[in-house]
Amino acid sequence: MSKQLKQNLQNAGFLIVVAIIIFYLLFPFYWAVVSSLKSQAQLFEITYLPTEMYTDTYGVVFQNNNFILGLRNSIIVSFSVTIISLIVGSFAAYALGRLPFRGKTVILYTVLSMTMFPLIAVVGSLFTFIRNPCVVVGADCADLSLFNTRTALVITYLVFSLPFTTWVLTNFFKSLPAELEQAALVDGATPFQTFYMVLLPLTMPALVTTGMLTFIAAWNEFLFAMTFTLDFQSRTVQPAIAFFQGASEREIPWNNIMAASVVVTIPLILLVLIFQRRIVDGLTAGAVKG
């Protein structure tokens, strides 16, 4: 076999592998989109290319009150959790990443361990807390129940969002050069002024990345959202998609479910595509040591 032929075959083989991989990665989403553009009748014939675009499904989805409320609740909860986690987490991260103090190692180990915490271990007792917040101090205030509120989700989501932001930002703060603080010191700044006026502005990119990853994690959360809420006064969009109801008991409206899925996913995909670089750096930063 000539060298050129061998090279051509290798190239062709490589491209086939690439094509298979791309098909594997994208087909399920493609199929969801195609299915979302079919009427109930069209669903029953399995065609792989969209023949007519039946967009009524999207109309149904956007007129579904539960779904709209779910979107609203998800936006509110995810934003709140992200803001709180970024503020509280960046304070702790600065201390953990740049200040010497006793007990630092223990706290670092704790934060790292918390990022791998099994939520199922605490969902039962958090439920008792949500239902009766004073149970922490042994009192009874069931009338202050947080069950079926967005607040319940914002508070409980901190169990995974706070350690995550703290850990990622700690690594980032550690990577900043010491000269900055030393220069600020020479200029007479207190430690807090150094943090607030010199280092915090520099961490903007890290805050954006961490914020996005936290938002996505909160958006995708299902266990707490399903357990601590009951109706769409506070229920978020993931339970909405999981329990999407059809017009009748028998028929599962797969085309509508796929339409809802696409609606929920497109913003995420766009976000991920635009901020690809940042997200990949953020994901690998805490994991791989360069």
Next chain:
Amino acid sequence: MAAVGEATTQAAPAAKTGRSKFAKQQERLAYMLVAPTLLLILVVAAWPLYKAVALSFTNERLGRPGQGEYVGLANYETLLWRVRERSDGSIRIGDSDFYEAVTNTILLTFVSVALELVLGLGIAMVINSKFRGRGFMRTAVLVPWAIPTVVSAQMWNWMYNDVFGVFNDMLQRIGIISDPIAWLANPTTALMAITAMEVWKTTPFMALLLLAGLQVISGDIYEAADIDGASRIQQFFGITLPLLRPAILVALIFRTMDALRIFDAIKVMTNGGSGTEVMSTYAHRNLFDFQKLGYGNAVAVVIFIIIAVFVVVYVTSIKVEEL
């Protein structure tokens, strides 16, 4: 990189022993900055964990708060070591449904992590090589990761549909099967069907981690190996894999921890039926479907211990200060 405080402590006036004023200032600031985080973690993690253990020693019901009685280790006995003889003469130790859930979880974890490693490495190596569609491929890789697990589960639910699903359709058209398979209803296929979805969803994360590890390897090493006449396969096993070891280990640990905690996919695709119950869904079922706050928390505590063992092994194998 030494923090500023350590450098200046040495420059403190010789008259003062111990910490300088500046170092004390820094320490005070540090405690104030860390306090909110610690307090919140205390409330949403430490206390609930304590409460879960406390409840596991009672027979409390979800619908009747505060009325559970202390039962000691009874829940754990039923769950883990009580020996019962069944009517057919077989011996059961502990809660067989729980042990089945644990087995399913471990099986699912093992298979999915192994597949993700292989597929992720393949995809990472493809992206790492220079070809024209590389940018598009790197973008395509992120799509499964960007889709929420619940949504992905619904998408695959629809693909697995026994009457109108694409998998049955494609396999039947190619001729591999003649009758449609009820992927999620059939106990033989259900767990692996869900595993396939999990693998699809999380291979991107593996691929990205491994890609980061690959990109650190300098091309010079491969050039030298080429000159020495090493084949591609020899280079892969002799250069690539050894140098990727740290990245592979990190990826394995993160994915194993995630896989052990799986919940969303099972809940949405089979709700634990057809032999797909896993640890998390079993705990959730006992807590909220059967309303057994006492027994359910015993299950939750055991799950926590299992996972904590993995966490401790990992965390103690790295030096946090060096990260």
